[in-house]
Amino acid sequence: MSSATPETAMAGGDAHARELETRFRLALKAQKRRAVMMRVGLNIAGIVLAIVLWEVTRFLPGVNEVLFPPPSIVIAEAIPMIASGEIPNNILVSLKRAGGGFVIAALLAVVVGVLTARLPVFNFLTEPLLHGSRSLPAIALVPLSVLWFGIGEAAKIALVCWGAFFPIWVNTFIGVRDVHPIYLRSAACLGAGRVQTLLWVVLPAALPMILAGLRQSIAISLIVLVAAELSGATAGVAYMMSMGHQLFRVDVMFIGLFLLAALGFLADRLFVALTRKLFPWYASSH
Amino acid sequence: MSPAPPLIEASSVTQIFAASDGEPSWALKNASLAVAPGEFVCIIGPSGCGKSTLLHMIAGFLTPTEGSLRFRGRPIEAPGPERGVVFQEYALFAWMTVRQNVEFGLKMRGIGKAERRDKARRFLDVVGLAKMADRYPHELSGGMRQRVAVARALVNEPEVLLMDEPFAAVDAITRATLQDELLRLWQEFRISVVFITHNIDEAIFLGERIVVMSAHPGTIRSEVRIDLPYPRDRGSAEFARLYARIGAELYGKGKETR
Numbered sequence: 001m002s003s004a005t006p007e008t009a010m011a012g013g014d015a016h017a018r019e020l021e022t023r024f025r026l027a028l029k030a031q032k033r034r035a036v037m038m039r040v041g042l043n044i045a046g047i048v049l050a051i052v053l054w055e056v057t058r059f060l061p062g063v064n065e066v067l068f069p070p071p072s073i074v075i076a077e078a079i080p081m082i083a084s085g086e087i088p089n090n091i092l093v094s095l096k097r098a099g100g101g102f103v104i105a106a107l108l109a110v111v112v113g114v115l116t117a118r119l120p121v122f123n124f125l126t127e128p129l130l131h132g133s134r135s136l137p138a139i140a141l142v143p144l145s146v147l148w149f150g151i152g153e154a155a156k157i158a159l160v161c162w163g164a165f166f167p168i169w170v171n172t173f174i175g176v177r178d179v180h181p182i183y184l185r186s187a188a189c190l191g192a193g194r195v196q197t198l199l200w201v202v203l204p205a206a207l208p209m210i211l212a213g214l215r216q217s218i219a220i221s222l223i224v225l226v227a228a229e230l231s232g233a234t235a236g237v238a239y240m241m242s243m244g245h246q247l248f249r250v251d252v253m254f255i256g257l258f259l260l261a262a263l264g265f266l267a268d269r270l271f272v273a274l275t276r277k278l279f280p281w282y283a284s285s286h
Numbered sequence: 287m288s289p290a291p292p293l294i295e296a297s298s299v300t301q302i303f304a305a306s307d308g309e310p311s312w313a314l315k316n317a318s319l320a321v322a323p324g325e326f327v328c329i330i331g332p333s334g335c336g337k338s339t340l341l342h343m344i345a346g347f348l349t350p351t352e353g354s355l356r357f358r359g360r361p362i363e364a365p366g367p368e369r370g371v372v373f374q375e376y377a378l379f380a381w382m383t384v385r386q387n388v389e390f391g392l393k394m395r396g397i398g399k400a401e402r403r404d405k406a407r408r409f410l411d412v413v414g415l416a417k418m419a420d421r422y423p424h425e426l427s428g429g430m431r432q433r434v435a436v437a438r439a440l441v442n443e444p445e446v447l448l449m450d451e452p453f454a455a456v457d458a459i460t461r462a463t464l465q466d467e468l469l470r471l472w473q474e475f476r477i478s479v480v481f482i483t484h485n486i487d488e489a490i491f492l493g494e495r496i497v498v499m500s501a502h503p504g505t506i507r508s509e510v511r512i513d514l515p516y517p518r519d520r521g522s523a524e525f526a527r528l529y530a531r532i533g534a535e536l537y538g539k540g541k542e543t544r
């Protein structure tokens with residue numbers, strides 16, 4: 001019946017319309033591909049430009065190649081370290097720590113965020129503790145953690161977890177607290193119970209905030225990771241840098257910096273891509 | 287003689303909210319309303335007169351400060367699927383497709399997948415949106431979203447549809463189409479409708495009875511029975527006469543009742 005429904009596919013069913021649709025689809029696809037290629041191209045161009053400028057610095061007067069090594073030296077140094085497995089191993093070790101801490105933090109923080117936002121008693125009970133702990137920088141706990149737990153993996157994962165917990169918790173709390181009442185009312189009058197409302201309505205509605213918290217915490221995980229590895233580790237990207245420091249190998253320190261930047265950037269991109277894939281309604285409604 | 291018991295009965299309900307300074311503020315004072323099974327009642331009144339408050343009480347979102355509400359003789363304590371609600375806007379779940387929105391109530395009540403699919407399909411068909419099943423709400427026009435909202439409420443087979451200015455946010459042409467469709471669905475499913483509007487024309491076009499409310503404090507001022515046959519002709523003299531009468535009731539011009 002209802003007339004006001006615009007049709008997408010097969011409008012009218014005539015050959016011309018169908019051909020027009022085909023052309024439209026192809027053009028749209030090509031346009032999207034061009035946009036992606038242009039973006040990636042410019043990203044790469046930016047990196048190349050920075051490397052070239054950096055390389056040029058060696059010809060400037062007063063620049064000490066040992067203190068500020070140009071990329072050619074850094075790369076020449078990095079290649080054998082990659083080939084020997086030293087760099088990949090350090091990356092893996094660091095990723096395990098940062099990733100492990102982040103995942104544990106994410107699970108805990110979402111649960112605690114939902115509980116604090118939905119149960120006033122739990123919220124009031126934990127409010128002073130959580131907000132007090134939140135203002136402690138995770139880095140301030142590093143010395144204590146080394147003293148208590150030594151330099152084992154668990155201590156580092158716990159530190160990362162501590163740092164990553166708070167942004168996710170705060171954002172989940174706000175997201176759940178501020179779910180539009182119309183959503184809750186809709187769910188209630190459609191017959192949803194408490195748990196069902198939480199799973200199908202509250203969490204998805206709070207998702208944009210939860211994702212924002214997760215994204216913030218990815219960056220924080222790396223910061224805490226570095227702090228933890230600098231003060232006692234036997235492997236890892238930041239450990240490698242501290243070795244570079246002790247052996248006065250600035251080139252190795254640069255390799256570490258570059259790896260950290262790349263890890264942070266890639267983790268963030270991966271997160272955004274995953275979000276798009278998993279939550280199409282969220283990505284496309286913004 | 288004993289008339290058929292009403293489906294919904296609000297007896298002298300009063301709602302006091304806390305104003306921002308903490309003082310009591312009367313949203314609704316001693317309002318009584320009965321809705322018969324299958325009846326189409328429109329509630330009209332100026333902004334802030336307590337229309338939504340009254341509807342929210344019937345839906346079970348609000349407990350009155352004083353007075354009682356009954357549905358089929360039983361006190362209303364919580365929202366339930368026998369009372370479907372259609373809000374003004376933004377009530378569709380943004381993270382679900384049209385189909386998932388319509389299936390939501392059935393899923394919550396544990397109805398199996400195949401039956402859900404089937405029913406959702408039928409009700410989307412009824413509102414003319416079968417082809418939009420896999421879209422997300424943000425991909426639809428305002429009128430389509432309200433159709434989905436109506437389908438989502440109807441698929442639960444409620445006994446009453448509570449509608450709070452459901453067509454206020456759509457353009458005049460879409461609104462007229464939606465009004466026609468609503469009347470058709472009401473006649474097809476034989477359910478009661480409680481319909482809030484600001485619009486006199488809409489109230490006369492739709493309702494068997496119009497409840498006129500006034501503000502400060504929110505009260506029910508009068509009730510007008512509309513005996514015109516459906517479909518109603520907006521151009522008729524009778525329509526114009528009713529329009530003038532309801533306008534007078536609303537704006538309180540004179541006390542003449544006829």
Ligand SMILES: Nc1ncnc2c1ncn2[C@@H]1O[C@H](COP(=O)(O)OP(=O)(O)OP(=O)(O)O)[C@@H](O)[C@H]1O
Pocket residue numbers: 303304305311312313314331332333334335336337338339340504
């Ligand atoms: N949660 C609340 N807290 C405090 N005051 C409220 C609350 N909800 C409504 N009110 C007040 O109660 C009165 C009636 O509100 P209600 O929403 O029922 O009016 P309405 O007739 O639906 O108005 P509109 O046509 O603008 O939607 C208003 O004065 C409003 O400010």
Ligand SMILES: [Mg+2]
Pocket residue numbers: 337338339450
């Ligand atoms: Mg209202």
